[in-house]
Amino acid sequence: HADGLVDAVARAMEHADGVRRLGVRANADTPGDAARARRFGAEGIGLCRTEHMFLGDRRQLVEAMILAVTDAERDRALGALLPLQRRDFAGILEAMDGLPVTIRLLDPPLHEFLPDRTELAVRLAAAEAHGSPPSAHDAELLDAVNRMHEENPMLGLRGVRLGLVAPGLVAMQVRAIAEAVVERRRAGGDPRAEIMVPLIDTVEELRLVREEVERVLADVSAESGMGVECPIGTMIELPRAALTAGRIAEEARFFSFGTNDLTQTTWGFSRDDVEAAFFSAYLDKGIFKVSPFETIDREGVGRLVEIAVAEGRAARPGLKIGVCGEHGGDPESVHFFHSAGLDYVSCSPFRVPVARLEAGRAALPGTETGDSR
Ligand code: PEP
Numbered sequence: 001h002a003d004g005l006v007d008a009v010a011r012a013m014e015h016a017d018g019v020r021r022l023g024v025r026a027n028a029d030t031p032g033d034a035a036r037a038r039r040f041g042a043e044g045i046g047l048c049r050t051e052h053m054f055l056g057d058r059r060q061l062v063e064a065m066i067l068a069v070t071d072a073e074r075d076r077a078l079g080a081l082l083p084l085q086r087r088d089f090a091g092i093l094e095a096m097d098g099l100p101v102t103i104r105l106l107d108p109p110l111h112e113f114l115p116d117r118t119e120l121a122v123r124l125a126a127a128e129a130h131g132s133p134p135s136a137h138d139a140e141l142l143d144a145v146n147r148m149h150e151e152n153p154m155l156g157l158r159g160v161r162l163g164l165v166a167p168g169l170v171a172m173q174v175r176a177i178a179e180a181v182v183e184r185r186r187a188g189g190d191p192r193a194e195i196m197v198p199l200i201d202t203v204e205e206l207r208l209v210r211e212e213v214e215r216v217l218a219d220v221s222a223e224s225g226m227g228v229e230c231p232i233g234t235m236i237e238l239p240r241a242a243l244t245a246g247r248i249a250e251e252a253r254f255f256s257f258g259t260n261d262l263t264q265t266t267w268g269f270s271r272d273d274v275e276a277a278f279f280s281a282y283l284d285k286g287i288f289k290v291s292p293f294e295t296i297d298r299e300g301v302g303r304l305v306e307i308a309v310a311e312g313r314a315a316r317p318g319l320k321i322g323v324c325g326e327h328g329g330d331p332e333s334v335h336f337f338h339s340a341g342l343d344y345v346s347c348s349p350f351r352v353p354v355a356r357l358e359a360g361r362a363a364l365p366g367t368e369t370g371d372s373r
Pocket residue numbers: 047049107237257258259260261262324325326
């Protein structure tokens with residue numbers, strides 16, 4: 001029975017792959033996840049989140065880089081992060097050799113990276129209570145953390161905003177990507193890195209970052225004697241970006257919808273508080289039947305997606321468009337993305353087989369309108 005089932009699944013997959021128009025990529029940010037995604041049939045990485053690479057042992061470097069009490073301290077931190085990032089990217093590019101890997105520039109919720117200011121304040125107060133001199137470093141750190149404190153970090157210094165205000169950060173990440181590409185090519189590989197800018201509101205943000213990215217790619221090309229070209233694209237994850245997608249497409253080689261943030265900002269619901277009491281009350285009352293964070297809300301978020309696809313492609317025919325929010329692996333949402341004309345969905349490695357099957361079902365005659373269930 002088990003063998004029969006395995007064969008049937010394999011046949012269904014083969015059939016789905018034969019008919020589907022949507023590509024299926026995976027969200028992965030380690031070589032292990034990338035390799036697993038590939039075994040599940042992923043045709044590339046649609047989202048490599050780089051913020052996970054800045055935790056653990058590297059936290060202090062990140063603190064030094066972001067808080068940068070002195071320029072020298074910041075440059076040291078960036079210099080120490082560069083080879084670590086190069087190794088991160090080389091490993092992922094190796095695991096996905098020959099397939100596109102969309103690497104997103106750092107998009108941290110800042111509060112997860114900065115030291116806890118209560119803890120710092122307590123430490124300083126304790127030193128004072130013991131009559132010992134307060135640590136100058138702690139005092140400077142507390143000062144810097146206080147200056148950067150935000151009441152709404154998810155609406156604050158995230159994504160491209162951080163890249164634009166933290167000197168050297170974008171350049172360090174892009175150099176690490178470009179050098180990883182050079183390293184992989186020298187090793188005989190076929191690395192296909194794409195660079196993605198997060199949380200764009202306006203085309204001006206993208207233009208500034210794109211210019212910096214291109215400068216660094218040109219530098220590494222000159223140093224290595226290898227032309228390093230990485231397509232530069234952007235996330236569309238804020239309503240304003242969706243509504244001005246035509247202008248944004250002038251600066252972007254590809255779009256990827258971040259439907260997690262797009263849902264949060266379109267509905268005005270915190271994505272981190274969906275357990276909040278009102279949310280289940282809304283489900284109970286039938287205001288929505290399923291959480292809009294799980295299945296795409298066609299009337300609101302879906303409309304923004306359709307507008308952005310139409311505007312983006314009108315400005316740049318053939319613009320490549322994907323989605324990398326959680327919805328990319330949700331069966332009903334996959335049908336919607338097919339109807340909306342996206343090129344690919346990107347989801348967690350374990351959801352890749354389901355996305356392949358649903359993308360196949362969505363392409364069957366009679367299901368063009370999307371919802372076949
Ligand atoms: C998104 O917002 O949908 C997205 C993919 O980015 P993140 O979840 O990392 O904010």
